[in-house]
Every structure is written in structure tokens, then in C-alpha cells.
Amino acid sequence: MLWTELLKKDHEITERVLAAAEKAFAMKGGPTNALIANLLDYVTHYADRCHNQKEEQHLFPLIEQRGIPRHGGPLAVMLAEHEQAKELLAQIAPLGEAVLKGDRTKLADLGKIFSDYAALLKSHYWKENDILYPMAMQAMRPGDAEAVVKGIEALESSLGAGIRERYYALAETIIKSVDLEDLAYGLDRETLAAMLNTLPIELSFVDADDTVRYFSHEHGEKIFGRTRGAIGTKVQNCHPQKSVHMVNQILADFKAGKREVAEFWIEMGPRKIHIRYFPVRNKEGRYLGCMETVQDIAPIQKLTGQKRLLDTP
Ligand SMILES: [Fe+2]
């Protein structure tokens, strides 16, 4: 590959990372800790330490020798912007670390400085792609272009074999994680609902305020009949008075983080009904609500030995 292709590819990947991160900052709740950790790693160790160093060590000195002055003109602007990027990173890193340690109050400041950093990089990459690199190519003598590629490769191996491939993969992880959260794991609502209705387990969900929000298998046969009218009502109103204290105890335990499951099993004719309640928490551990699963486990209890062959439908 030509040196321009190598460096422009870095720009393109980094711009996609920046766009994904900005989107995550704009989303309700902001970026997850996993995303922040990946982002800090990427901008510090790749965009700054690897990409900018390729230019500072192997491109800029060479074109300076070919007559493009280091002081005044585009080269000086590029170097000054590398410094500005470093200064912003020096502010981003401690804020990011604070958020990772649990201080979400720093998230807004982090988002603001990150957006300055992203704006700087975007305009910097544009100037390099459209002004500095063409100017550098004009100034180069035979053999110079190959020397820059060799320099880029040497710098990358000095930072660890396969560094570019590793950070490009991390970039994809960052980009995908934002898209996934946006699109409910890449599934549209119809598919997601159909999948939940296909589970051999009936699900229902009560939110953090104890309001019934969802139940599966609405149109299929259910172990416990439920009506749409239950949606939007308090869960305490959907249970016989004598069991309300138990419902409240389970929910209180879940909210306090004292219990990870509550389970019961009852017999209904030939069926053995397994009923379980689980606290649903987000990645940061915040309580989102309670999920109930109801399953007839009688057929499962009867399984013995093994079945490894497909039967005829
Ligand atoms: Fe640069």
C-alpha cells in the first residue's frame, strides 16, 4: 500500500470511531463503561501514540528535508494540532478514569471535551488528506514514498506486532457496540417479539416502579391467563391479596440487591409449573425491573438417557 493509503485508512477508521462515540454520548444514559474503556484505549494508544507518531517520526521530518518548512505553513499547523489533541487527551483520560470508577457525574464533562477532541481530529484529517499529503507527494523524490512506508511499518512493529490489526478490530467493536444498542441487538421489534413468543417459557416483565410492562405469548395458549388490561397496572393489583406481601418482599429484595432469584413450583394436573422471578439489571447494575418466567417442566423431568438422533416430523 502507498503511505497515503495507510494514513488515510487510519483517518477513516478513527473518524468512524469518533462518530460512534459521539452518538453514544448523545444517547440516553450515555456510553457504557465498556465503550468508554475501549474508546480511551483506542484514542490514546492508536490515534495518538501510533498514528500521529507515524507522521511525526517518518513523514514530517522527510518533507521538511524536501523544503516544506516546519515553522509557518501547513506542517506547523499539523504539528500544533497534534499538540492540541494531546492536551485534550490529557483532560479526557482522568475524566474517563473517574467515570470508569463509578463517578457518572463526570460524564457530561467527558462528553464535552470528547466532542472538542472529535471536532479537532475531523478537521485535522481533512487538512492532511486534502492539503498536506498532496503537497508532500509533490515534494518527494524517488524512493521517499517507499521510505515512509518502511518507517510506518517499523514504528508499528516497535509498538507491538499486529498493532494496526488489533486496533482496527477494537474500532469495529466500538462502532458495532453503538449500533447494537441502538437497534436492540440488530433485531427489529417484530422479530424480537416473535422470538420471545417462540420461547418454551412464558415471560412477563414489571418495571422498576412495579408496573406491568410486558408479557409474552399474548395470542398463544398460556399456563396462566393474562389480559392486555394488566399492562400499565401495578403488579400488586394483579395478585390475590394473600400473596401481595410475598410479591412485595421479592421486589424489595431485588431492589436492595439481596436476592438474585425467587422460585416456586406447583402442580397443575399432569403439569409441573416452575415459576421464577429474576431481577433485571443493566450493565452498570441498575435495577430495571423484575422478569417472571413460567415453564411446564414435567416433560423435562421425564427425560432420561440421551437422544442424539433427529426424529421424523
Ligand atoms: Fe496528523
Ligand SMILES: [Fe+2]
Ligand atoms: Fe494523520
